[in-house]
Amino acid sequence: MNLYKSTQAGLVILFILQAVVLIGCAQYEELTNDPPEITTFTIPNEVEYGETVEFRARVFDPEDDPLRYTWEVTDGVLKGEAGPHVQWTAPELPPEEIVPPKVVTVYLYVRDGGEEDVHKMATITVFSKPYKIAQIFTGTYTLIAKQVQGDPVAETSTLRLTPTTFTREIQSNPEAEVQAPTQFITGTYRFIKPFDESSGTIHWFPTGSTSPDVSTYTWDGRLFVVFYPETTTSLIYEK
Structure with a gap:
């Protein structure tokens, strides 16, 4: 009976030690994980109302971790799955056609599993050709x-x-x-x-x-x- 209890206690201690080791490794990996770096961020300076263009980014991660991309825009429509490339359609031209240009802001957030993400932003001028x-x-x-x-x-x-x-x-x-x-x-x-x-x-x-x-x-x-x-x-x- 004492032998059984000793074995059971030993297994519990072993389990606790393994958990501590795993948690420690995860914390160590998190502490030593270098964030990714957005090395290129290609966004057009200006587009026409209703025009579809492609946003492109190139990201370097020191640990080669899987990356998660999140694109956001203040106007227009994003198309396709979020990744290093994504398509965007500018807002449609209003019926009056001759309208002033408007500025749209583009945001990109990239995360590799760490606590913080890296991000970039840029602005695009959306113009009406008749107005221009x-x-x-x-x-x-x-x-x-x-x-x-x-x-x-x-x-x-x-x-x-x-x-x-x-x-x-x-x-x-x-x-x-x-x-x-x-x-x-x-x-x-x-x-x-x-x-x-x-x-x-x-x-x-x-x-x-x-x-x-x-x-x-x-x-x-x-x-x-x-x-x-x-x-x-x-x-x-x-x-």
């Missing part, structure tokens, strides 16, 4: 030449553009003895795809009109040439 191009065109332009069906027309005119609106100040036949009243035309305008900084199509919507005046345009950084095919009218403005 409209900002380039914003300013005041002076008419230097006008032609209708190839014939020159005497006219003094100023065109003022904001990212969303236009104002035309027109003085017809400025050489006439009796001057006609200055005409003001205001409204909104919209770029029609395909378009870029140098050429494209614009729909002009005078105030009160739902039907646009359609024109093409070219721009070389100084001269803004607008052509209305319906009336075969070309206007050359200088900024």
